[in-house]
Amino acid sequence: MKIRITSLVLCMLMGTILTAQRDNATVQALIKEATQNSQLESLAHQITDVLGPRLVGTPQMQAANDWAVKQYASWGIEARNEQWGEWRGWERGISHIDMLEPRVQSLRGTQLAWNPSTSKEGVTAEVITLPTIKNATEFKKWLPTVKGKIVLISKPQITGRPDYNWEEFATEKSFSKMKKQRDSLSNLWNDKIQRTGYTSRGLPEALENAGAVGIVTSNWSRGFGVNKIFSARTKEIPTVDLELEDYGMLYRLSESGNTPKINITAISKELGTVPTFNTIAEIKGTEKPEEYVILSAHFDSWDGGTGATDNGTGTLVMMEAMRVLKKIYPNPKRTILVGHWGSEEQGLNGSRAFVEDHPEIVAKVQASFNQDNGTGRVVRLNGGGFLRSYDYLNRWLNAVPKEITDEIETTFPGAPARGGSDYASFQAAGAPGFSLSSLSWSYWNYTWHTNRDTYDKIVFDDVRNNVILTAILTYMASEDPEFTSREQAVLPLDRRSGKQREWPTPRSPIRKGGLD
Structure with a gap:
């Protein structure tokens, strides 16, 4: 009996070792692909220089949606534009402002x-x-x-x-x-x-x-x-x-x-009512296709610059992570879905619409990873108020290279967001959404919603770092034999009111913007 038990333990141990080796091989392949065959620079050029700023309701936003679908198709990834509303159509022209006197x-x-x-x-x-x-x-x-x-x-x-x-x-x-x-x-x-x-x-x-x-x-x-x-x-x-x-x-x-006397010549076009879209792409799961790991980044921007770090860099991370995953991990256990949301800047409208329109997907979200605060490497990860998030996030992070995780400060269980970016839409619906929060690189003063948010501000080494992190977290979440717990932590008292804080509730999007 003792010999049989020992043999069983050895077999289990060998199975664990072989699994770890296999997992490590996949992780190493993800890292190698993201590092040696990166397409970040060319994608960034296309998004910022060619397409330009992506203000909701503009032809540039529509062109970006269409481009993303074609780009995913070139990688063998199914993608679609999913309409969620309508907006005032408008196109920027030439602005010229001249002082004539004194x-x-x-x-x-x-x-x-x-x-x-x-x-x-x-x-x-x-x-x-x-x-x-x-x-x-x-x-x-x-x-x-x-x-x-x-x-x-x-x-x-x-x-x-x-x-x-x-x-x-x-x-x-x-x-x-x-x-x-x-x-x-x-x-x-x-x-x-x-x-x-x-x-x-x-x-x-x-x-x-x-x-x-x-x-x-x-x-x-x-x-x-x-x-x-x-x-x-x-x-x-x-x-x-x-x-x-x-x-x-x-x-x-x-x-x-x-x-002083000046001349203002500001040419623009009114385009009536135009449809607004989220671009959705997915790699179908093989064992649990009805469960989802969601990659998340808003696609739209303000248009003072070209939307490079808000949120071109988040978009780059998710697109490149999907490319890498499709090449190295083409048959995930769970479906990997990416959402490039529209009109985040006017109130998380695209992601709120997706959550409202797809309760069947939201109910089966294993995890959602969102990136939306600049070009920096990820340095903070919050458990979002999910009581057991420590267990599974740490389990997934253990597969990420130490030089990446050493930079990341984790907070568990943390608290749910009440706005800020698209992960809040998922958290409000009770789905485990997490913000991959970046190092500043003077984001708030220099590039957030500014006339200086342009290609030259992108730090590609940090963006590549975030691609590796996102791809590995997605892989680990897909492979995890357990479905993530949605148990919510008891939230602290509100200092102002002295009352117990409540979990945020889902909010409906603005589906007709700028039309009144």
């Missing part, structure tokens, strides 16, 4: 998204600033003076140097003085806006209704030459964003009585 100079700026076109001649007018007034009644008396004028509505900055530059070169006294002055001016500006009786969001419409012929903003992102670029809030007149110093120059000229 001297001639071309200015650096751009039209904001979904803004109506000017004529080919554009709009030429004097530039004025907002007045310092006592209250809303006084502001209403001033409003008629904007007729025929272009109005500057953003606060001027006292420095275009980011704080880290001051910290490196300024004296402590000088740096402190600048910060106090900046805070004081910011408070004064906020008071000025409040006294108008409008919010910063409602002010453009009030100026437009009063007869202004243009609006100029400058949404500085606290970095050299970098601004956040979002959407316009006027319906018929141009709204443009100028880089900090050009805006500051106009502001100073107007305040000093030098009466």
Whole structure:
């Protein structure tokens, strides 16, 4: 009996060793393919340089969806565009902003998204600033003076140097003085806006209704030459964003009585109502095809730059991981599905629609891995509030090279997200979705929603690192004999209310955007 038991143990041990060797061989092959045959650079060129920014409702977004389907087909991966809604169709043209008086100079700026076109001649007018007034009644008396004028509505900055530059070169006294002055001016500006009786969001419409012929903003992102670029809030007149110093120059000229005059030529096209899509691709499972490992990244972007790090890099990670998996692991146990979501930037709309439209898939999600915060290597992984996530995530991470996992700080069980990116859509539905959170690389100041989010900011070594991590996690999740637990942790008390926090609930997407 003892001999038989020993033999059984030896057989089990040998089976474990052979399985580990086989698994290790697959892992090594995934790493080799991702490293030696990487297609990241060519994919990045196509996404950012050729397709360009991918604003929902634009022809560029539709072209990106169609391109992705063809690209997956070239790798032997089934893909489709799945409509989830409709959006205001709009196409950006040429923005040209020129100062004509007191001297001639071309200015650096751009039209904001979904803004109506000017004529080919554009709009030429004097530039004025907002007045310092006592209250809303006084502001209403001033409003008629904007007729025929272009109005500057953003606060001027006292420095275009980011704080880290001051910290490196300024004296402590000088740096402190600048910060106090900046805070004081910011408070004064906020008071000025409040006294108008409008919010910063409602002010453009009030100026437009009063007869202004243009609006100029400058949404500085606290970095050299970098601004956040979002959407316009006027319906018929141009709204443009100028880089900090050009805006500051106009502001100073107007305040000093030098009466600047500019021309705004901003050409765009209204395209009516257009369909919006998620691009979905999948590698069918062989043993448990009704269970899913989902790779997740939003495909859309704002259009101040070319959407390179938000979220071109997340898109690259998921596309390249799918390519690598198809080549090395073409017959997964579970179905591997990738979602390139639309309109994340306007409220996670694409992923929320997918979750709402496919409860049968969501109910069978083994895990979902989402990447959406820049070009950096993954350094944080949160258990998302799933009580047993420690068990299976650590099990999967053990197969990842140590030089990758040594960089990653894990938090278990963590807490579910209430927004931020598309993994929140899955978590709200109770499906184990996880954010592969990246090292900053000055993401928030320099590339997140900015005019500087371009190809040159991509750090390909870090993106390749994330491809390897994602491919191995996907492989391990697919092979895991157990279906992941969805047991939720007891959430902590809310510090503000003192009440127990509740798990977020699914939210419906906006399926008709910008059409009211």
